[in-house]
Amino acid sequence: MISIKNLHASIGDKEILRGINLEVKAGEVHAIMGPNGSGKSTLSSVLAGREDYDVTEGEVTFNGKDLLELSAEDRAREGLFLAFQYPVEIPGVSNINFLRTALNEIRAYHGQEEMPAKDFLALVKDKSKLVELDSKLASRSVNEGFSGGEKKRNEIFQMAMLQPKLAILDETDSGLDIDALRIVATGVNKLKSKENATIVITHYQRLLDYIVPDFVHILYKGRIVKSGGKELALELEAKGYDEIKKEFEIAD
């Protein structure tokens, strides 16, 4: 699905990713954990194509294509989806219009015709149930006036609508109460299949009780310092990040 080799990225003069290696196959769920400032959000931003970062070294192959050569929109059209840590409010653009435009541009990229309005609305109805999103929110402006929980559910709703091959969930658990967390996780689990893959980026183990990963990686100072199964997350939870910091303190 995605193969990341020796990825280095900087913002300005500051190198944040310092050689990431990661291989995710279809059907897998990977969790990337790490303390604040370890580079978790940078990794998701670089993969999604945010232009604020410079990739200085390394390569990323996504379904056989050089991901770093693609624009942000083409990455999305190829099936990469980033659930934002901080979903953006866009006053004046309705959720429905936004999603219809997105869906149809993705279809056009694959040489498919526009989805008929009737089918589109049926899909909206079906997928909004998945994350228990009030259908009224679909006609409102994108994320405008949504609560924190509604914003995160809206991200998963969009993911359900666009059916990506690879979903990257960037701190999707942040700011969620336990009920919202359960709804979001249930939505993600229902969307899981043998054909797609998920990368869950999180600070806490909590989300991983609901979305059970096949692999857990610990990111520290821009490198993956440890990888393991789901038990690694529990170990981390028990010991805290200080242990990791001590173990992997790297002289700058």
Added chain:
Amino acid sequence: MSLVAENKSAVTQNLLEQLQKNSSKIAFMPDTEIVSAIRILEDKGIPNNKHEDYKYCNIEAVLRKEFKTVEQSFNELTNADIAPLKIEEAINLVVVNGNYNEALSEKMIVKGLTVKSLNELSSSEKGLLSSQAKSDTDALIALNTAFTGNGLFLQVDKNNIIPMPLHVIYVNSGNSSNVTNTRNFVNIQASAEVTLIESFYNIGTAKVFSNFVSEKFVGENAKLTCYTFQNEGALSYSVNTNQVKISKYSNYTNNTFTLSGELVRNNHNVVLADSNCEAHLNGLFISNGTQSVDNHTLIDHQMPHCESNELYKGIAKDKSVGTFNGKIFVRKDAQKTNAYQSSKNILMSDDATINTKPQLEIYADDVKCSHGTSTGKIDTEALFYLKARGIGDESARKLLLQAFAQELIDKIEIPSLQERVLHLFEKAL
């Protein structure tokens, strides 16, 4: 005399000579008004950028550069020329090169509605002319008064509600460099109501300086809802002055949409002359190339318990310039005034310019007034969010600009006008 002063008077003198030589000799304004207007015009001179109110809109330079000779020669227009400009929901009236054209206008007898040209006015009606727009306040009002054409007089009699909108199509049709001075008077008597659309076009083949003055009076408890639709194209340089006075319990609204025109200057002056009335001024422009769009508003709160709202938005592309200058006066007697003003702009290129200047002058102590202005580039976070969902750069930008303009386009309550504005707006993006 200094060289500058000589040059200034040279442009004005040249214009006066050209217009006196080539304009029709028939006068539609009272003679005394014309005589005093010419004197004021000679005295003040056509405004240039040294004039505080025309700092970003140098009319004198435009006249010197583009209108050295003014031949005043026009093409005849037919119904076929006008048909595409009409609005189906409205009664369409046509003013060509400053003169009301009855033959091209739709005839409809509506109870309480008077539509006639200035040369048909009774002496009492004639007395209304220049009662609102006074030559000594602006040299361009003086210019208009001195050379005004056979413009339009619209009146809605007391207690009448006109069931369909009136649409006045102002069209210029010059085949040489021309100056048109279009004038109208809109008189809405007590407890009357009407919606008025004023559209501005140039279907001529030469440059035109279009100097429009509209006097509007809204009587007690009356309601006047106006739309100004400006799509005059690259050959047009226009100054559009609305001088409005509103009375007790009345409601005046204007929504201005500026979609093209090489230079568009709007002077929108509203006097809230009595208590408990309200005025709403809104505007949207999109400019490109070397266009300049300049909205000047003056809201004059004279009496207590009145409200005014202003919302102006603009999108400036390429090397274009957008200006908003909004002045609010709250006079000593205008206690309990609510006055709000907002100007928001998006710069689409590094070479585009936005000038904004809110001015509040408050002489009453129990009022609520606020103003806000913002100018920036398109929101890059929102842009990335849209792209991250597969929406291409161009459609993402369009979505965001449409969203920015939507609240103004939503104010249009006439479907085919809304469609026309939306279509041209999208085309200009």
